[in-house]
Amino acid sequence: MRRSPFYGWWIVSMLGFTEMTSWGVIYYAFSVLLTPMQRELGWSQAHFTGGFSLALFISGIVALPVGRWLDQHGARGLMTLGSCLAAILVVAWANVQSLLAWYLIWAGLGLAMAAILYEPAFAVVATWFQQKRQHALTILTVGGGLASVVYVPLVTRLLGTLNWREVLLWLAAILAVLTIPLHGLVLRGKPADLGLLPDGGSLAVATVTPNPTIQPSMSLGNAIRASSFWWLALAFGLTTMATFTLGVHLISAIQAQGYAPEIQALAVALLGGSQIPSRIVIGSVGRRWPQVQLAWMLCLLQSAAFAIFLFVPNVTGLLLFACLFGAGSGALTPTRAALVADVFGTAQYASISGALALLTTTARALAPVLASLLVGLLHSYQPLFGLLLLMCLISAAAIYLIRGASNG
Template sequence: MNGRGRLFHGWWMVAALSATEVVSWGILYYAFAVFLRPMEEAFGASRAAVSGAFSLGLLLAGIAAVPAGRWVDRHGARGLMTAGSCAATLLVLAWSRVESVAGLYAVWAGLGLTMATVLYEPAFAAITAWFVRHRGRALTVVTLFGGLASFLFLPFTERLVATWGWRTALQGLALVLAGVTIPLHALVLRRRPADLGLGPDGGPPTAPPEAPGEKGAGILLGPALRSREFRRLAAAFMLSAAAVAAVSVHLLSYLAERGLPGAWAASAAGSIGLMQLPGRLLFASFAGRLAPGWTTAGVFLLQTLGLVVLVTVPGLPGIAGFVVLFGMGQGMSTLLRASRIAEVFGLAAYGGISGALALCTTLARTAAPVGVALLYTFLGGYEPVFWLLALAALAAAVYGFTAERPNDTTTRGSRLARR
């Protein structure tokens, strides 16, 4: 509630973005897997050729994240996310009419650009401007709903394809995308609480609350990207993203190499996503109680410990321990990235910095699966490769911890401001 006895508008934005993120992630990201086989048959193309369109979209989404973030910094998320939802709807309709692999690549090049305007980065930027003390709670709510996207939309899309065929299913999903995301983005989102005569968290506009370690308006984009702090954060999140991407692609093969039946291996891999939800809840409960550097290190150490347990503990106990630790760490890292940028750099260029970090992690996710495949061939097996992934996660913890020393926040803020 705000001082006028009404629910703070920031929470209405959280509710709206929770709905739009689950729909956007479900349709623009997860649903592609359901359409993979039907498109192979329709185009007479290989799986690699068809799935390459999705990879192109992800790469372009990472590249577009930087200009999208700068737009949000200057104009707010409302116009960008509304326009992105409109474009995404039209492109999904165009996807339903594609007749060739070349056409599919063209559509997914456009969808990649729209993903940068409607997924987590602009949503996080919108929420961060409205909350300080309750920022962790607000971000947690949105990511909890976003984490349900695969659970809800994979079976839903599968049913649509089985009932209507893949082209009509896409048209139905386009209607869902338009009906949920366009009106909510257009009618609910606002740039900042001052536009409604409020401050962050619903407080008075003349006395905005500050989160521990946060530095007022913040650092501009250029000085932030040139700073040692950004390089360390980028290194931390790139190493973590590389480990996550490598595990997502190679875990089934590694478990098969250890003799685990395929059904068990698939269940273990799927359970990693499920464990992200309690990880995010746990993050929201302890993040504000620890110094930011320790919080960052703790998240990446969970991933490190999970990989060590997987390699060293035999049988199902080791796999179960890995799923819990690595999955929870992966879920926390989404929230960590959103909150850490504000803690280190403030809000002045939050969207642009977030976009630059998203580009870095996209490049890491793109390169890691291929790099691991080459290491597998060179080292002769997966076990030494997974040890290297554990070292990468450990290095991420070190870089993340040193990006802001818990007792050096004032000095760091002054140094950055002078650059």
């Protein structure tokens, strides 16, 4: 008799799809809609990006209480309500008329982001998978990685026939239809609720089988007192700063080197396009290597990318930099999620992950501002990229220092 697939695979496949939709609507659509919004409303670009930055900041601030809720109650109710809130706020976004309303809407979208983007989805995967966690995270993050590929062209195409307010109403409908029912109907609390163990083993069989494989876990309090937590916080904070700094300043840095617009566009496309293949590769390799080892090696790969940018100042060096940094950044997303589970276990995964997110949010908010100050002071991007290289090297060293804590 053929055995039915483990229900966790249905959950992670669904989450890959809903993450693509959620990221596409409430994150990537913003950049496409920015120019038509600015043209109609007449506000400065700083006001528009300020609202978006506020949402990112709030999503990090509430990550810890959201994590505690996930550990105690599971993701089903939170992600369903988060999708409802996001859809309602996208409708409000479509009707915005004042700056006060703009900031209030994005403050609310920050709460929705914390409830429906990667962090709660990672917590679900950590609960449902152990030995096959890297594979599950690959499915999830490849789905999320397709958000820009699907929704940036979609929103651009819709803007050809509709105004930006009408586009947002369509996006709100898409978000509601494609995420609310799936979160509400497919998500479940824990494998044990269905009589299963993580990865699909039978709980009934495990009760009569000696020494079932159960991953040890730490509480949030014990995790915060462990040195490995702070090494991870340092590494995650520095890699986050490097990634967000690059996102803001890459095109300006390329322009400063005098490259043609076509080369600039190709470099940006390669940086984004290399992330999905790297996640697929890491999904295969990651099952055989300890997550700590993978993580510090990926940080070294990013360091090598910055070194190439600095010391190979030609088109080949630029394009190689884009490929290597994009691959490292893409593969780090699922690896970081798996690393937290490997080091601290899954019993309070969401709370610990939320505490780390709270710390990395500060790095994410400060990175573009501090980078702009440095460039303005030195009138060159070379020192900035040298600093980013150093930050990735420190991240690799910090993760290496906890190599003995991973279960692999």
